[in-house]
Amino acid sequence: MTSERKTGQAGTLESCDARVTIELTDEPGIDIEVEGPMKDVFGDAVARCARETLENLGVNGARVKLVDRGALDYVISARVEAAVIRARGED
């Protein structure tokens, strides 16, 4: 079975923001990669926030690359949501 590859990106590399790139996949499973200067301290929390947001959006399969520039949790959540909207072609 061919998986559909749909990609969306949201956010910037400005301070307090995060740039999120999402590739939606048909295969279940969410893979999240966090980059950024504070990844050792906040990486897990950022990934958890992204994962929760994806679950709330009903996303079961995705590859996520997230570059964090000191984003608060609501920013992570918003950028993930916007990236999913773009990946789904809904914006």
Added chain:
Amino acid sequence: MERLRRTILYIPGNNPAMINNGGIFGADVICFDLEDSVAVREKAAARCLVAAALRRRELVNPMQREIMVRINGFDTPFATADLEAIVRVRPDSIRVPKVEDPATVLNTAKLLDELEKKEGLDYRIEISPILETVLGVSRAVEIARCHERVTALSFGAEDFTRDLGTSRTKDGFELVHARGLLVMAAKAAGIQAIDTVFPDVGDYGGLESETSKVRQLGFDGKSVINPRQIEIVHRIFRPSDEEIRQALSIEKALEDAERKGLGVASLNGKMVDTPVAKKAGRVLALARRLGLVEGGGEQHVA
């Protein structure tokens, strides 16, 4: 009680750093912007960001000021989606840009009725139409009076001067007629009048001069685009010590007359007529809210 709206600080809705900090500068109203400060390709992203921010309002509004959102106009494909996302997160008010027709306000009100019911809101979101075209300003009275959700009329000078076919000058002569019409319409409807932004953020003297003039015209507040503008605008809209003293004398004269059962109050040999009494009442209400006079209900840091 009427809301205090001396300053309405615009926060670009796609800028997390500004959203994080917008609530700490003491503006009376924090206005999250989905319209002119957001590029077309970022409208959906900004909507997500502002909605997420308002779910965490203890972070973005620590001083618990009024939360307003400027949605996109109904001449764009974004307005309805903006309202659907924003009503869910319970703002106090929305600003609707480029209003030219009472029908726009009535349609907005109807949409809000439906969305508020769906989301289970126990209050009504207020509407502040922005008049920024010749047609909008020309219909100011109708727009101001068309619905009870409308609690303030705002003026937008940038688009208005383009519509007039002229350009903004420092002394604002080209805007005086429009400002007068807008203030009169707002006061005729018993609502507030909010002046346009002063775009030159480095020119404090110019801001002070313009704000003094619009206060004199009867405006209740001014939109601002930089936190450094807040203190100046608040200072201009603060009742002066002399105004407060006069208002207190008038209040005492009215109380004395009532106690004596007199139909008319007088001060220094002159009758205190209704407009004078009303103005004194407004001055004292504001002074009490700012903690300048004792006896205020809601205390509000100036």
